[in-house]
Structures are given as C-alpha cells and as structure tokens.
Amino acid sequence: MAALLVVGGVIFALGATAVTPLSASTSNQHIQNQQLAVANDLLATAEANETLRATVVFWNQSQGRFHGAEESGYYTTGGPPTSFGRALNETFRDQRVAFNVYVVYWQGTTRKQIPMTYMGAPSDNAIRASRTVTLYDDTALTAPGATVNVSEAGNTGNFYAPDIAPGNELYNIVEVRITAWRM
Amino acid sequence: MADVSRDRGQLIILTGLIVAVTMVALVLLLNTAIYTENLASRGADQSGREAMEYRTVVVDDVGELIDEENAREHGSYTDVRTNVEDGIEVYDNLTAKSYATGGTITYVNQSASAMTVTRGKLVRQTNSSRRFRNESEALNDWRLASGVNDDEIRDFRLTVNQGDLNSGDSFAFNVRLDDGSNTWQAYVYDKGGSEVAVSISLDGGASTTEVCSVSAPEATVDLTRGTIEGEPCPGLDWAEGLTSDYTVEYRHGENATGTFNVTIDDTEASIESSNLDSTPSSAVYVVPAVYSASFNIVFESPSLTYETPVRVAPGEP
Numbered sequence: 200m201a202a203l204l205v206v207g208g209v210i211f212a213l214g215a216t217a218v219t220p221l222s223a224s225t226s227n228q229h230i231q232n233q234q235l236a237v238a239n240d241l242l243a244t245a246e247a248n249e250t251l252r253a254t255v256v257f258w259n260q261s262q263g264r265f266h267g268a269e270e271s272g273y274y275t276t277g278g279p280p281t282s283f284g285r286a287l288n289e290t291f292r293d294q295r296v297a298f299n300v301y302v303v304y305w306q307g308t309t310r311k312q313i314p315m316t317y318m319g320a321p322s323d324n325a326i327r328a329s330r331t332v333t334l335y336d337d338t339a340l341t342a343p344g345a346t347v348n349v350s351e352a353g354n355t356g357n358f359y360a361p362d363i364a365p366g367n368e369l370y371n372i373v374e375v376r377i378t379a380w381r382m
Numbered sequence: 383m384a385d386v387s388r389d390r391g392q393l394i395i396l397t398g399l400i401v402a403v404t405m406v407a408l409v410l411l412l413n414t415a416i417y418t419e420n421l422a423s424r425g426a427d428q429s430g431r432e433a434m435e436y437r438t439v440v441v442d443d444v445g446e447l448i449d450e451e452n453a454r455e456h457g458s459y460t461d462v463r464t465n466v467e468d469g470i471e472v473y474d475n476l477t478a479k480s481y482a483t484g485g486t487i488t489y490v491n492q493s494a495s496a497m498t499v500t501r502g503k504l505v506r507q508t509n510s511s512r513r514f515r516n517e518s519e520a521l522n523d524w525r526l527a528s529g530v531n532d533d534e535i536r537d538f539r540l541t542v543n544q545g546d547l548n549s550g551d552s553f554a555f556n557v558r559l560d561d562g563s564n565t566w567q568a569y570v571y572d573k574g575g576s577e578v579a580v581s582i583s584l585d586g587g588a589s590t591t592e593v594c595s596v597s598a599p600e601a602t603v604d605l606t607r608g609t610i611e612g613e614p615c616p617g618l619d620w621a622e623g624l625t626s627d628y629t630v631e632y633r634h635g636e637n638a639t640g641t642f643n644v645t646i647d648d649t650e651a652s653i654e655s656s657n658l659d660s661t662p663s664s665a666v667y668v669v670p671a672v673y674s675a676s677f678n679i680v681f682e683s684p685s686l687t688y689e690t691p692v693r694v695a696p697g698e699p
Contacts, residue, residue, distance in 0.1 A: 331480065333443045337453075366465075
C-alpha cells in the first residue's frame with residue numbers, strides 16, 4: 200500500500216512536469232524560432248531575386264485590389280499567385296502553418312497597411328518577420344495586362360501607395376510583414 | 383508491531399512526497415533556465431542579424447536609387463547629384479522611422495564630411511535595332527574609355543538580339559580591354575540553335591574559350607557582374623589578367639545590335655567623347671551620372687551599436 204503511494208506520488212510529479220515551455224506543442228519555443236528563421240530567410244531570398252517587389256506591385260488597377268484577390272481585397276486561401284506567393288504556400292501552408300501577409304506603406308509621414316493574405320486572427324504564439332522593398336517611379340505593375348508603372352497608376356489614384364518623393368525617382372518604401380502560426 | 387509498521391508507512395509516504403516535490407521543483411528550475419537562455423540568446427542574435435540586414439538593404443536600395451536617377455538622363459551632374467542626395471535623405475527618414483517602431487535607431491550620415499559622391503558618366507545606347515558602332519556610324523572598332531581601373535567602371539550590361547549576331551566567334555562583336563601588355567576580350571556571338579554565347583580570349587583573339595551560353599531571342603550579358611540573362615557565368619571574369627589601367631573598346635560593332643549601359647567614373651578614367659553623342663539621341667550617347675556614393679551608416683539597438691562606412695557602386699567587377 201505504502202509503495203503504491205510512493206509510486207503514485209512519483210507518477211504525479213512526472214505528470215505535473217510534463218507541460219513546460221519546451222514541451223512539444225504548437226507553442227514550443229523552438230518551433231517559433233524555426234518559423235521565424237524560415238520566414239526571415241524566405242523574405243531575404245524573395246528580396247534578392249526580385250520576386251518580393253514583383254509581388255507588392257501585383258496590383259489590378261481597375262479592381263483596386265491585388266490581382267485575383269477576393270472581393271474583400273485580399274487572398275484567403277494562400278499567398279498571391281506569384282513566385283513569392285507560391286514559395287509562401289510551399290513553406291508554410293503545406294506544412295499546416297497559417298500566415299497573414301500585410302503590406303505596410305507610407306502616406307506622407309504616417310504608415311498605413313493593407314492586407315495581402317488574411318487567414319484569420321493569429322494565435323498567441325505567432326511569429327512576425329518583415330522586409331522592406333523600395334519602389335521607384337518606373338517600377339512596372341506586374342499584374343497580367345498591366346502596362347503602366349507605379350507612378351502612372353498612383354497619379355490616377357489607382358495604386359494603394361502614393362508617391363512620397365515627387366520630383367524624385369523614389370516612389371515609396373513598403374514593408375512586407377508575415378505573421379505565421381501553427382494551426 | 384502494528385504501530386511500528388504504521389510509522390514506517392508514514393515515513394515512506396513522506397519520502398515519496400519529498401521526492402515528488404523535489405522533482406517538480408528541479409524540472410521547473412531547469413526549464414526556466416533553458417527558456418531564459420533561449421530568449422536571451424535569441425534577442426542578441428536578432429539585433430546582430432538585423433544590423434547586417436540593415437547594411438545590405440541600404441547598400442542595395444541606395445544603389446538602385448543611384449541607377450534609377452542616372453537612367454532618368456538628367457541634363458547636368460548637379461541635377462543628378464541633388465536628386466540622389468534628396469532621395470537618400472527621404473529614404474533615410476522613412477527607414478529610420480520604420481526601424482524606430484522596433485526599438486532601433488538607424489541613420490545614414492549625410493553630413494558633408496561623412497558623405498562623398500563620385501561623379502561619373504553613363505554611356506548608353508537605348509535604340510535596340512542599332513549596331514554597336516560609334517556615334518557617326520563611321521567606326522566598327524572604336525574606343526569607349528581609357529585609363530580605366532576595376533573600381534572605375536560598373537554595371538556594364540549589353541542586351542543583344544540573337545538574330546543579328548555573327549555566327550561563330552571569329553569576327554564576332556567583342557569588348558576588348560587592353561592595359562598595354564595584356565588584353566582581355568569578351569566575344570558575344572550566335573552559337574547556332576538560337577543560342578547566344580560568350581567567349582573569352584586572353585591572347586588577342588588567337589584562342590577563345592566559350593564560357594557560357596543561353597537560348598533566348600534577346601540576351602542580356604552583364605560583363606562586370608559576370609552574368610548572362612541573370613544567371614551567374616563563372617568564366618566571365620572582367621579584366622582577368624590585366625594589371626594596370628586599361629582601355630575599353632568595341633570591336634566588330636557591326637556584328638551585333640541591341641542596347642547597352644555602362645557607368646564610368648570620369649574623375650579618374652577618361653571617356654572618348656568624340657565617339658559619343660553628348661545628349662540623348664537614337665545613336666550611342668553619354669549622360670551625367672553618379673558613379674558611387676560613400677557614407678557611414680549607424681545602427682543602434684538596446685544591445686548593439688554598429689557603425690560602418692559603406693561604398694555604394696552597384697555592379698562593380
């Protein structure tokens with residue numbers, strides 16, 4: 200009887216210590232670290248091979264939203280249909296990691312953001328990574344059928360970001376922000 | 383006897399409890415230590431990584447800014463320089479603000495003592511159906527610049543039409559560098575099978591080695607970066623084997639059509655203006671440009687202060 204109590208106590212102690220910040224779970228610290236590293240690397244790669252810039256100007260002028268996005272203005276099932284979007288899907292969605300992508304831009308001296316992909320409210324253990332992309336006046340819109348550059352589209356009010364340096368080749372500095380979390 | 387055994391039972395229970403509590407405490411302590419260490423080390427790594435990222439981003443973006451302003455073909459060097467400096471200022475203000483939201487101070491030191499901008503010229507041909515002859519069309523073999531060093535020429539990009547190239551590398555269009563004792567030549571020609579190929583010769587054309595090729599109706603060869611259609615071309619090593627200042631010449635300019643861009647530091651090297659139009663035209667021409675910019679960047683986070691001089695000259699060999 201007494202031995203049973205001792206063993207019971209030890210089992211209870213083991214059970215109580217089973218859940219710690221380092222236990223394998225969706226909120227595991229290492230998973231967050233890994234996701235953060237992956238997100239940062241993904242952004243760095245996309246920036247280096249120019250696909251990140253091509254994605255932020257994947258804008259449909261007549262619809263006033265990202266090309267092929269839903270009526271709400273953003274994609275909900277995955278990244279945008281560009282190489283950066285496909286990379287996001289392969290890296291995160293296919294591993295059952297949900298993500299939101301926001302594009303933050305400057306309007307005068309204030310920052311505004313528009314959602315590009317929205318998969319829902321992130322959990323408490325979400326990670327956030329971001330990367331800035333500079334747009335120039337002659338950066339061409341990449342949506343199919345688009346023939347103008349950001350400055351021409353911006354002049355007619357058909358692009359989300361305004362020209363922050365008129366008279367200069369600099370157009371706007373946008374930040375692509377990824378929030379990712381385990382579903 | 384019965385009393386004794388009950389006493390022993392209590393002792394065992396008590397021991398069991400102590401063991402259990404000790405284990406819980408120990409595991410909790412260990413976990414907290416690991417967790418703290420994890421968080422602490424992550425924080426330190428982050429700001430180091432961010433500082434390096436900031437440096438890369440500034441160098442890339444300011445480089446693009448310079449090239450964008452150069453390509454706008456300003457009428458005078460003062461105009462292009464003012465625009466570049468204004469652009470850097472706007473860029474710096476905004477990036478500083480966005481980094482500040484993350485608790486980091488960043489800035490580009492633009493004071494007169496910290497920033498130097500080097501004057502240059504952008505030599506270009508934008509008429510894609512024109513042959514690579516000099517401005518008057520009189521010369522097929524002609525000189526672009528002389529007294530050039532590896533840090534005085536950058537972003538040398540040729541975009542050629544495959545259909546107008548010479549078949550095979552003998553008599554093909556080539557870019558020839560000569561330092562007086564050694565030469566370096568890069569031939570661009572039609573290899574057959576609608577492929578554009580690049581060959582290198584270090585002995586004045588007596589023997590050539592094909593270094594890379596690409597199948598495209600229009601191919602962009604970046605001579606100073608060593609890429610063809612954006613893909614690395616390992617054998618294309620600008621000015622390999624040259625030891626002193628060299629001349630840059632086009633040979634057999636009649637055997638290729640297309641566009642090209644090259645930015646040259648004209649405070650050190652000299653550009654052969656007799657072969658070039660001095661204002662934008664449908665031939666080959668030269669416009670004022672910024673060759674490079676050097677300045678200090680500062681990155682300060684709660685755990686790290688990083689300041690470094692950077693030199694921005696995109697596409698230098």
